Amino acid sequence: MAPTNLNPSAPNIPYFTPHHLHSPGTPKELTSTTPTLFTPLQIRSVTLRNRIVVSPMCQYSSAPSGPQIGGLTDWHIATLGHYAIKGAALVFVEATAVQPNGRISPNCPGLWSDTQISGLRRVADLVKSQGALIGVQLAHAGRKSSTAAPWVSTVAGRKSKRAGEDIGGWPDEVKGPSGGPVQGWDGPFDSEKSRFWTPKALTTEEVREVVKDFARAAERSVKAGVDVIEIHAAHGYLLHQFLSPISNRRTDEYGGTFENRTRLLFEVVKAVRAVVPKDLAIFLRISATDFLEDTDLGRELGSWVVEDTIKVAKELPALGVDLLDVSSGGNSPLQQIDGMYAKSYHVKIASRIRSAVHTEGLKLLIGAAGLITDAEQARDIVQQAGGSNQVENGIQEEADAAKEMTDADDGKQPMADVILVARQFMKEPEWVLKVAWKLGVEVWWPSQFHRVLVLANQLQF
Known part of the structure; x- marks a missing residue:
């Protein structure tokens, strides 16, 4: 009889790391009192072990040129892998450009070349070996491209700084829906004060590309x-630039009416859905509002508002989008509320969108983001009234039971289905474990940490 392997390696990974008997961040028992935050959630063929997602966070740590341009590095393995080790359900790689001039900065990652696959695969291998899911955010910065890493701007004494050719930028290839001096993100170009380059308008053929x-x-x-x-x-x-009349002044089929301004977004969604496996989940991050409707600019040109986002949201289930990740702002320095520091606005908007979608019987998960820092705050955003019997089987059975609990309509509705957390993870990579402790949920830790669990349970975070 062959000996039993008592210490197997995680599958499908080119190095040894132990296969956790229980994925970190999952409750040791799922009961009727388990907060929804720590119940699993199935999306197509994958299951989140809890409802806590690491939001994409720019690291400006990829090579700006040469054979390794745009590739993920050991920095990304160390940072993103750590969140997975400490219990996050889904870990997102930062905004990853689909074209070289679509990078936010010269040091941002990309996936416009096959040479960039291997770096992402290394990150994915580690994250998945810890029982978490790995996601990537595909992006194009448009008129906000070719900016410098934040610490470069700080040295220059500015909040942000244009990236010139001297540091790998592409000032002559910054493109947006519309072009010309007034279409710079921060208005008419001033060589001393402007933080962004003046964009050129994409041709119709370039839009299709x-x-x-x-x-x-x-x-x-x-x-x-x-x-x-x-x-x-x-x-x-x-x-976003195409969606908003603030930045989209086109007169072709990609500008003008709501239908035309949303055309590029829907074409991208359809194109992505068409080339990925049916069981792969697709999320969409959207700025639900420009926060410009009550400004002179918004009154003159119109702006993107929550009602527009709700109209888009209602189209997404039929297009194969599984979750709408709700954020806000970023399209003009004149916005009335800075979404970066809006602790409750995103959650309230997410709740409004979720209600509108569910009222029409549509199935679309909603994610809430924005300064989610506290255990009780995180719990309450996704909490649903209802009950569930204790489940002693695997994560799939737990997900089925959790679905019954969160689909209940005999109690309060959650404001969102998952939370997306960014800055708090930078401060506390162990935030999932801390939240579980504060909420009184006993969760599994990584196998390598088992020897210190007794001590850890006594720690005051």
């Missing part, structure tokens, strides 16, 4: 082993 490059990047994502692809249509980047 953007669609193709999103699809090509999605195919590379699949080859790298990702579980989730998120399409970035928020924060004033290219797809």
